Amino acid sequence: MSFDPGLYAWVQEALEPLGAVSMRKMMGGATLYLDGTIFAIMVDGELWFKSDEEANAFWDGEGCTERFTVTFRDGTVDGMNYRRAPTDVYDDAEAMQRYAAVAAEAGRRRPVKKRKSKKP
Template sequence: MSIDEGLIEWVKEALEPLGTVTMRKMMGAATLYLDGVIFAVSDDGEIWFKADAESAAIWDEAGCERFTFTEKDGTVQVMNYRRAPSDVYDDAEAMQHWAQLAVEAGLRGAAKRRPIRSSAPPA
């Protein structure tokens, strides 16, 4: 696992019209955020965009495989990230299109995790 700093700079440049891309290093890879919303992971020179059940058909149609990894015990885990289409690496409009789809999945995921606040006054 490694972080390709040049790739991260390309993502920042390509997505500048949409907002600010930030990065957090995590387990040898980079988690990417657009205006605070997680939308991708970068690992070993590749981008993996956030996906969810609502966007799965679009990713499937584009032939974007799911992110998998093998644990120490040999168990294969699948995560809700999809391999970026090859055109995102040299076409800013393609990067923006796929990143926007991933941001939407990130927003839906964040909305599901927000705690429900009670309207009752504290005791």
């Protein structure tokens, strides 16, 4: 997996009207945040938008049916609820904003995991 700094710069520029985009590198790719909310992952030069049960129908209607999967060394495959971004987001800021807004809403609905407190 690889991180694409040019794609990241494009996402930041296209989403500037919606808020600040930040990222955290992970396993060769990156998790993208819009004003602190996870909305996408970037892997091998492609975007995958966050989804959830509520947003799944939207993504299916847009033809974004492929979900992100990870294959581990032992051969097991794990699916994550991220949908492959449509091709128009790579050159159309309005499309990027529309899809990112749906993904950010899904990210905001995600239950917040409580951190385990360290016992003294």
